[in-house]
Structure formats: structure tokens, C-alpha cells
Amino acid sequence: MSDIKVGVYVCHCGTNIADRVYVSGVAEFAGSLPNVVVARDNQYMCSDPGQEMIKKDIKEMNLNRIVVAACSPRMHEPTFRKCLESAGLNGYQFEMANIREHCSWVTEDAEEATEKAKALVAAAVARVPYHEALYERFTDMCSRTLVVGGGIAGIEAALKVAASGNQVVLVEKEPSIGGNMARWDKTFPTMDCAACILAPKMVAVSQNDNITLHTYSEIEKVEGFVGNFKVTIRKKARSVEMDKCTGCCLCYGKCPVKVPSEFEAGLGTRKAIYIPFPQAVPNKPVIDRATCTYFKNGKCGVCRKTCPTGAVNYEQEDELLVEEFGAIIVATGWQTFDPALGSQWGYGRYDNVYSAIQLERLVNASGPTKGKVVMKDGRSPKSIAVLHCIGSRDKNYHEYCSRLCCMSSLKLALLLKEKTKGEVYNFYIDIRSAGKGYEEFYNRVMEEGVHFIKGKGAEVIEKNGKLVVRAEDVFLGKYREVPVDMVILSTACEARSDAARVAQVFGIQRSRDGFFLEAHPKLEPLRTATEGIYIAGCCQGPKDIPDSVAQGAGAAAEALSLIAAGKVKISPVVAVVDANKCAGCKICLPLCAYKAISFDSISKVAAVNEALCKGCGTCAASCASKALNIKHFTDEQILAQIKEVLAV
């Protein structure tokens, strides 16, 4: 390996590395390592002057391997690969030593950090002689986008992609699109009617020729990779034939079954054959087989008899569609925290304790009380308490702040004040009104005469026929009991109960709070660890409507930038078989999760299909003959690194 010429570049990263690591000492040390021709340090290696330094050295000193000791390769590896290539060197003749995330930022002692940095650099220098030039390849891709979840984020994403002329398939689990926003009455801070601004978008989805809508459907399986995903969609049996149904509504008028309505948060009822809400898209019913008399005991059949077009079909079965997509946008949304989990709030025990979502339905003109705020006995409440942070900012439930409930509570307080003319008390920890026009809205609510008590509503009890909220008033420094007629619990925004399953289907990771994890907390909020799969809206974390819409549009831009390129890059990090060493034992065949290895029956050796191989290396680790290797993660490279990382 006498022709190996390594250049080592140690980054200060301002003070991020230089604070703990004696950078010029590391560079000096690197200069003494075998094969190293030049070793330098620089304030910011990723900056133009830093990159120019590398390019100049490659040209002037004929360097053929480069090591940069700086941040995580997950951050700047692509930057430096490009830099090498612009100087005529293959981008894979490169290795990064992570002396920031794995060293300077996690080590207290400067001497220890410097030693560690030296070891990491030495390992990288030992590795690069085994590197070889690798070339990325490009493959054709499918131009269709799959959007999963028909809430406001998913709707926005679908509309934006469709507007570009590309095909979109929107899959929604519920019988109608609209998501959580469809249940809201008004939106803060403008007090727009939620349905009035959402319904036109829902209709636009149904009328867009570029959007295929599958409601009452779920994603069963996702195979393939960026550009060429193969997705299995389960269209659940609706028991109503969509092409025959005219949406005339005669069927559910006659249905004898009444069950609590999910859409009305249990306050109203629906039939077993039903349309979830008046503005539903598609505006066609579905039979809930779990509650339908016909499906329970084979008797009834009233809806089938009533339907003038013969659309009701009890024999309909689930349908499995297998379709191909280039990009996937996951916008599966969120759910409200169940306040019954904390008995201290009295939810489910006392008649007049409602959740925020229930109040949204109560104040809504099409809700169960036609918009009247009334107690269970029909009287109008004279005093109402709104309890903030139910399930949020509480280590017993969710440690995080749900972000949207302060504003939602203020909105509900204002609506209650307007509708009941009673006294409204907000029990809060802090008011978090960060947003355009939000603080102004908070001021307006205060001016309208809503009371604010700084202290978390700790407990709700019943005393002398009234509800009593117990709280510590932080400003008065006193424990208080406030008697009211009605209590509203402003519940947390939490990850959906099926988030774990959905995450597994799409290969998305989750953060500790249960929401889906983005590729980078700041710079890649819409990407996931799986290329070509994007996330938008509250499935990633609590968001208000404008943020969800912005993310939906952003995810559409991500998908479109992929599609517009027309080709997807295939990593050259794949398995390779040395036919001379392969014993033909076939151990590797069943180990490959992608079925990328086949057995060549003529030459009696294993063969790798590079288009299917993802480069995980499980096969290489199991090959007894050492015939299988992973490019860029070869045995030689890793073993050289292991030995050298311990030599310092």
C-alpha cells in the first residue's frame, strides 16, 4: 500500500470541538501516522475555505484518501464526498472521524477528549487504505405519491402534489376524510368556523382528477424502497357499493340500531349504517358491522330493503390493492388524551365534566345540542371552569406541552362566555400563546371578562350539588376551591394508539413521547430515516392547524422534488460475493430480508442482486467462507479500524 496518500483535516467547529479537544495536537499526531502526507486543522472544515483547502491539497499533493475529523458523518459526509469529487477524487475514498458528537460534546475532561479524538482519527486513517472507488447508480422511479391520513395535513399534501399534475392516492382509515379538524367548531385566533374552511378542501380532494381517494382503508404492508415502493392497501368492506350509492340517506333513517357517535365524542348517537358527519367526503354511508343487527344475528336487512339503488351489499368483502409509489407521505395525525385515566378530574364520574372535544361538539351548531351549552339536566351553566394541561406537562401522563391546548382553551372560554354569559374560570400553569395573533387573542379573551387563575386544576369534587375545582392559586399563594356548574378538561394531544403499528409498517422510528421521529430535529423535520417516506402534521408532534398545513405542503414539496428528478440514487454500499471463496452453502439465502441473494445453479455460488440489496451486511457477517462482503463496510476496513482505535 505504498501508493496510499492520506490527507487528514481536523476541524475546530468554532469552539464546539476546540473547547475540549486540543485540535492542533490531534493534527500533529495525525501527521505522524502511516500513509499520512499532510495533516492540518481549520476553524470550519465544512466552510468554503475549509473545502478549498482539501481540494488544493488533493491536486497539489496527489492525495488519494481523505480523513476529516469533525462532526458526525450523518451531518457532513455528503458535503465532503462532493468536495472530493469536485477535486477529481472518488467520494468514497473518504472517512469521517466523529470528534464532535461522539467526543468533544460528551467529554468533560479536555485531555481525555483529545486522546479519544486521536484514537478516532487513527482508526479512520487505518481504514481508508482499504477504501475503493464506488459509484452511485440511478434507477427509474414511479411518479405516484401515496398520502396516508386524510386530516388537514394529509389533505394539503395530496392537493399540493396533485396540483403539479402528478398522481396521488390518499388513504384514510375512517369512512370520511377531514380528521380531527372536522370535529372542531371554531379555530383560534380568528374564530373561523372549522368546517367552513375545511369542507371546501375536502370537496376539492374528491373532485381532483389526480387524486384517488380510498376511505375506510388501511395500509397493510410497505415493501420496496425509495422511488419504487410496493404498498398493499386494505379497503375494508363498507357494505355499501360506492358506485351504486347516491348518498340519498334513506337507509340510515330506517336503521333500528342506535350507538354512541364517535364523531360527537359520545354525546350524540348514530345508526349502524351511517355517514359520520354531514359534510363527510365521500358523502356515502358505511355499515358498522360490529353493531349492525344483520351482522350480529342475520336478521333485519332494513337498509337493504330501503335502498332504492340496491347499493347495500352485506356480502361485500375486504379488498386488497397492491400499488406502486415513488414517495410516501405519512400524516396519520393524533388523538386526544383520555381524561378518564385520571380519576381526580371526575371525568366519567360527574355528569357535567366534559372533555374539550365534547365541548367543541356542544358549541357546534350541528352538534348534539344544536349549539346550546347546557348541563345534563338541560339548564344553562352559570359558571364554568376550564382546566388546562390535562395529561400535558404532567410526568404521570405526558411530560411534553401539547402546544395547542392553551389557545384552544382560550377559544373555548370565549365561546362559553359568549354563549352562556356566565362566569368562566381558566385554571392554567402558564399561558403559552406563541403564534401570529395569539397573544392578542389572549388579551382579547381577558378583556371579555374571562377569569384566569394561575394554578393547575388538581382535583374536581362534588359538594352540595355543585362541582368544586381545587387548585393552588400561585399568585395568591393560597389553596382555593372554586364552585362551578360545569368543568371542561383541556386534554393533551397524544400519539395515536396505533402509532407503534403504523411506525412498523412504514419503518419509521418514534421519539420517546410516542410521536414519529423526524430525520433531524431541526433541519429535516419532514423526512424520516427511510428515504422517500415523509411525515407531516401531528403524527410528528403536537401542532396547530397552520403548522399542520405548512407541513403538509412541505411534505408535498419533498415528494415532488423526488419525483421531479425522475431517477433515484442507489447507494453503492451493497453486498458482493467472491465467487472463488463461496462454498455454495446457501446459509446467506434465507438471512437476506430483501431476497437479494440467489443461488446460481450453474456456477454453484451465491449471487447478489444489487438493485434489491440494501447493504445491511447481515449476510456478510454470517458467511463462513468469508466470501460475502459489504462494499465500504468490508471486514478489512472494520478490522483495521478496530485495531487502530485501541492502539492510541
Next chain:
Amino acid sequence: MKTVGFEPRIVGILCNWCSYAGADLAGISRIKYPANIRILRVMCSGRVEPTFVLQAFASGADGVLVSGCHPGDCHYLEGNYKAFARKELLETLLEQMGIEKERFRLTWVSANEGELFARIVGEMVREIKKIGPFYLPKSWMHELQENKHGFHAEEKEAAVGGGVVER
């Protein structure tokens, strides 16, 4: 055996998608942990062959940490299960070689578990400090020289040099 002032050297072999990212997050969050670990990146914990672990011990490591995605979260569907499947045999092998069980760990750390990663490193360092440094058995050295373990000839030299002579 307890050794005063002994600082164990641990090799960490981490998968790119979860554990390496988790270690990155520990850094981004400025969570401090002992500098005893030196981290290598592989694309998947399924890539880690027992030879890597043995080589680390042969090269003078006092401990080896292999970490991947949580069960069900593997970026490559099931590579971490393959790593797990190898663990049992490897642990038996290490035990037969007289290598204490505290010296080898296979863990699951996700991309958002920076804190957990730092805690695992801390624990490992504490436990290995208790049992003291790892000395390559003399008989092992002999076998290494005879190349009975199948290491390449050039590696053998470095392995013996790095592991025994310096200590």
C-alpha cells in the same frame, strides 16, 4: 481483581440508523459520559460478526458494546434479530475463553435515546472497572501466533502487538 486508576477501553460498534444516531443525540444534547468508549459505525447491527468482537478483545479492548435498533425497529427489517441470534453463541464462546460477561453487551438504543446511550456507557465503564483490565490469555496468544483463529497474517501481528506487549 481491582486496579487503581484503571481506565477501561471499550469499543462500541453501533448501527447507523438507531444507536449511532442515538450517540449523536447524546452529543447534540451535551450529555456527558466517560471517554472510555470509542465508537465505530456499521450500517446495521446485523453486520457485526463475532470476529469483530474477538478482534477487539485481541487488540486490547476491555469491553465491547454492540448496539442496534429496538426489536421491530430495524431499518433493514430484521438485522437486529440476526445480531441477537448470534449473541447467545458468542456469549458462550466468550465465557469458555474466560472473558467475563460484563465485558460484552448487546443493547438496543434508538435514535432518540441519547440519554440511554450515555447511561449504558457509564454502566459498562463502572462494571468493567470493578473486574479490572482484560489480559489476553497466554494460550490464546500462542494460538494467535499459530493463526488458529483464521486472522489474516498481517492482522495477527498487530493484534498481538496491540493486545499484550503494551500491557
